[in-house]
Amino acid sequence: MDDVFKQYGLDPKGANELTPVLHQYGVGNVGGLRSRNAYNQGLESQYQGGIDRLLAVAGKKNYRAMGRAARNATQNAYVAQANQASNMAQSQGLSGAYQAAQGQGIGQNAARAGAAAQNYYTDPKREQEDLMQILQVISGAQSNNPYLNNILAAYSPVESSIGRNQSLKQSGGLFGGQLGSILGSAASIYSSIPKGGAR
Secondary structure (H helix, E strand, O other), rough: HHHHHHOOOOOOOOOHHHHHHHHHHHHHOOOHHHHHHHHHOOOOOHHHHHHHHHHHHHHHOHHHHHHHHHHHHHHHHHHHHHHHHHHHHOOOOHHHHHHHHHHHHHHHHHHHHHHHHHHHOOOOHHHHHHHHHHHHHHHHHHOOHHHHHHHHHHHHHHHHHHHHHHHHHHHHHHHHHHHHHHHHHHHHHOOOOOOOOOO
């Protein structure tokens, strides 16, 4: 087991060898952090241009035209269904009254479905949802740097450990502080004992 520790430059008898491991892990990410930052900076103009184009496309989105197209496509599908149902009714010899009622029912369904398809795009909430999705994409891209996250995750416990060690040193150390308190109490008790024995 000692050889495993020594293989990585660690003290097998050390009190807390996780600290140097985290130091090495954090430092190992510095190169990637600098490389990612340099790469991101090189793409900054394209990144900003892409966002501008994305916003421009979103701003030119014609929700009314999209609604009309959705309504027409839906109604055309019902027209095809009505034609197919009419042909089938004729082949079965059904009456003209039945065929008319059947066509009227399909027409009403087509109108309702077409209006629903159109309302999906003309609803004001649709544009708001699209803009929120764009903002989420932008926010996610701006905050994406895994190397920085790795370094912060590694150094958070390291900094806590350093803070504890400094606090212990200032108070005389873990055992030094406790030993001083014990010795102080013992000296106080000893001084209260009468000298020369009982009289």
